[in-house]
Amino acid sequence: MRKNAKSLFVTIIILVLLSVDPLYSQNITNTITNTMEGNSVKERFGLPTYSSEIINEYSAEDKIVLPFVYNGFIYTFSLNRKRPLWRFFIGGDLENPFVLNGKRLFFFDIYNRLYSVNLADGKLMWIRDVNDEIIGQPFIVKNKIVIATQKGNILAFSEADGKLIMQYDTEREIAGGINFYNNLMIIAFKEGLIEAYNIYTGKKVWQFANTGFISVKPVVNKGKLFFGTWDNNFYSLDVKEGKLVWVNYVGSEVSRDFLVFKNSIVLFLSGGEILSLNKQNGVIEWVKYFKGIDFDYNYFGGIDKFYVFIPELIAYDPNNGSMVFAYRERTYKLYEDMLFDMMVEGKHFIDEKEREKLLRDKYFVVNNYPILPPVKSDDLAYYVGDDSNLYVYDIKKDFFILKYKLE
Known part of the structure; x- marks a missing residue:
């Protein structure tokens, strides 16, 4: 009987999630929402409430906006104008607690509250309490935000207004x-x-x-x-x-x-071991071993390579484990090629001051560990290093396109 009941509940949550039966879904939505909603977050739990802090006004030029977590805040950063737009306090450095969908950013904080905000200005659209530790990254399925919790709850919220559509308890972690x-x-x-x-x-x-x-x-x-x-x-x-x-x-x-x-799976194990x-x-x-290295947030995958911070960035071939390049050598070679091309093309002479600026702002060396797992977005990987710089890496070009000092 218990097994049949659990199967029935799974059926209900999935039917509601996909809105297979709109009338039946609406009835369930009303029942659950009425029991969950009521007083505000502050009134119910005595928790602090926050709002976004505008750092730079949004512009039509801001076509690529990158969200990331740093120093207890979730930030948005315009890659086009190379500046942060706004930040929102979430209470701790959570691992990628957000998902972006068009003009909306959805994320949760350390108090296990789920937010929907406007990507352009951080304006709060809605907020919901979960009352259990949220794990993993939120999913967007059929205009609904789906999350899982540590105790085994799966919850689906309306993307538009944050109403709780269904909650199912798996009774397992x-x-x-x-x-x-x-x-x-x-x-x-x-x-x-x-x-x-x-x-x-x-x-x-x-x-x-x-x-x-x-x-x-x-x-x-x-x-x-x-x-x-x-x-x-x-x-x-x-x-x-x-x-x-x-x-x-x-x-x-x-x-x-x-x-x-494509052809292999790369595992990062204890004691600095990498196994394919x-x-x-x-x-x-x-199998490869790295003495004195403990793998945590210090690696990420590319298209046909994976990258390890030791702390210098090294690229490896997943098929045979061979080193493809060390970024220090790669960026210096690109710098030399640039100088040679300018000389051949007869462009103006670059003085020492301009060379220093190029080495600092474009052909820089990376010798820092990420403080959280690098975020992958299309052909970009980005992270905040332990030197408080935001780094953005173009995976197709195999080149860092940004180093920005955060306050």
Whole structure:
């Protein structure tokens, strides 16, 4: 009976999420919302309330706006005019607690309140309490904001006005958030269980259980679901059916985010170890060790490379583990090529002052660690370093296009 009841609740949340039956969805929305809404955040919980602080006025020139977290605030930064626009206090340095959708930015704070703000000026559109620790990055599905919590709740809010549409308690701890793939919602639980539900029918499509603890959110890529466990194993499942494709022993617990490429999967393990698996069969292809390095936020993936801060930025080939370039050498070579081209083209002579400016503002060397995981946005990766500079890296050009000192 308990199993049937849980299956029914999963069906309800997914039907509401996709708005399959508008009338039925509205009835549920009214019931849940009336019990959740009422007094303001400040009145109900005695928590401080905040608003955005304008740093620079928004302009029509601001086509590329980058959100990031720094020093307890969420910032927005205009890449076009190279200046911050506004900031909003969230109480701590949370790991990528936001999702951007058009002109709206959605994020949560350390008090587990979910916000919707105008991207241009930070104007608060709505705020909702969650009352449980939010984990993972918010998802946008069918004009709804979907979040997961530490205790196993999945909640869907209206993107337009923040009304709570549905809340479902899985009664298990969720590992790092949830995934969506085509018509499936995939939930990984810390206890080692993974379940997939059809978002149109609400029925459970498959379930996979293993004996290892899961602490890192799985990755869905090209029809496969990849995940690692604390019993030192790494798995590949067919995401449509949940069938095991392969499993391999990797010799260490998988407790850090991993990177999935076209032909390989790169794992960052304890003791400065990097290990690569063949994506098709899970066979270990190469292993590298970095003495005195502990992998945390000091790496990110590119198109056909991955990058490691040691603290100098080094690019590696995921297929064989070979070094592609050290950024210090690369940027200096580009600087020399630029000087040579200017000489050949007969352009004006660059004096010492201009050279210093070029080396400081364009051909600079990076020797700092990110304080939070780098954010990926289209062809850009960006982060705040431990020197309080915002760095923006163009992945296609393999070149830093910005270094900006934050106050």
